[in-house]
Amino acid sequence: MSGTAFVTIHWRGQPVRIEHAWLRAQDSAAPLVVFLHEGLGSVSMWKDFPQRFCEELGVRGLVFSRPGYGRSTPRAADERWAPDFMHRQADEVLPALFDALEIDTPWLFGHSDGGSIALLYAARHAVAGAMVLAPHLFVEALSVTSIEGAKQAYLTTDLKQRLARYHDDPDSAFWGWNGIWLDPAFRSWNIEAEVARIEAPLLAVQGLDDEYGTLEQIRTIQRLRPGTQLLELPACGHSPHRDQPVAVIAAAQAFIRTNHTTRGPR
Template sequence: MNWPKEITAGGKRLECRRLGPQPGEAPTVVLLHEGLGAMALWRDFPERLAAATGWGVFVYSRAGYGQSEAADLPRPLDYMTREATEVLPEVLETIGFERGVLMGHSDGATIAAEYAGSVEDFRVRGLILEAPHFFTETMGLAEIARAREVFATGDFKAKMAKYHDDPEATFRGWNDAWLDPKFKSWHVGEVIDYWRVPCLAIQGAQDQYGTLAQIREIEERSYAPVETLVLDDCRHAPHADQAEAVLAACAEFLARLERIEAAEPDAA
């Protein structure tokens, strides 16, 4: 079947790709990118994930990223919450999502976490969160401030232009929100209290944007099962820095979810 290369959600046109089995044939992993990410910046990870698991994989660029329609700027400081509660439900409905897992990286991990803790959706059976953030940290904000300097003085903008229609707007939408003085008090850890699905949390030991306090927040607050994977020689993008380890952990986690569901007599 030829899947559309774009959908409309949140009133915006969003570029997208679907790989592997259709929703009625197998569960689906929905990939949610980072704060400066896009569909293309997952590189070959979606294909490798589909091959390793036998699941379908859906990946898209949020508004303001990649080749998707521009976002409205400035972004509100609760932009991740709005993505989780206003846009993502429409995305899942539009693609015919029936059963599966949300896998997010950085901002995308926060969006997935907020969806699981804010929206009642029994189709979502688990979470895979890479480098999630639930509150600000001084070291992370300092790195984001350094990113602003690099963007203004180096070739970062030119590199971003390879993947984003408007790299200036993409960068400002993310950077300006995080460096707004009011954002220092941002904290959404309470959403974890409402999870009722298992979570695999992955973080690089050398993550430059967040410490393992973000992972401890999950471990201390979740009533549902939590598995953690902390990877050495790994910074903020585990699926890029330690692809083999991340793929193996994801495949094992998803296979275990399928075994658990197969053993439940009332599994959907």
């Protein structure tokens, strides 16, 4: 994705450079959607989906790389993420970034770990609504097995070289994510209590062939928040925005139209 910029936030007592890109920024009256990437994602790994999404929905967008990813400040080689790493992204990084970029009450669009972070943020902060794709509320055996497979692929195939197209430091991105997900201390991680507190409207999407989680993830969201809209997609894996972009965009468009109010986010 071209046109990326950088903003510095202060996190854990250190300056952290955040790579980001604005989409359709000229339409200042349009709703703003913030895109939150997956556990191995970045600004560039979204490819053209956010631009297509914003053009078709007539909204503005913000895409950014979390610390440790893309062109943002990488994770130190000796830094190990703790089981609360997604809570810290939602409670510390996002508020600092939104303050630096003067963002208030956005729509959130999160994929995988980014979906979990979106839910955690929405549990404690005002949002217009949240759209989450293949989010995690708890750790499943299927997830651990697939992440173990990703570790073996990183060690034995060209996965590291392929990730280097999207990250300045692929080891920072991969081992930060892989290390904590495979840490036995992470097996008890669970955000159901936080999700139950969300008051904003929710759209939850998952593929029937998701190799990193079962439909129980999004169905749990609906049990906790009965007004949640679900979209369960056939012929779709862990990345609905790649496998079924037309269906995802159509559902998001209907969701925003239904829940948009005259008080637009800035």
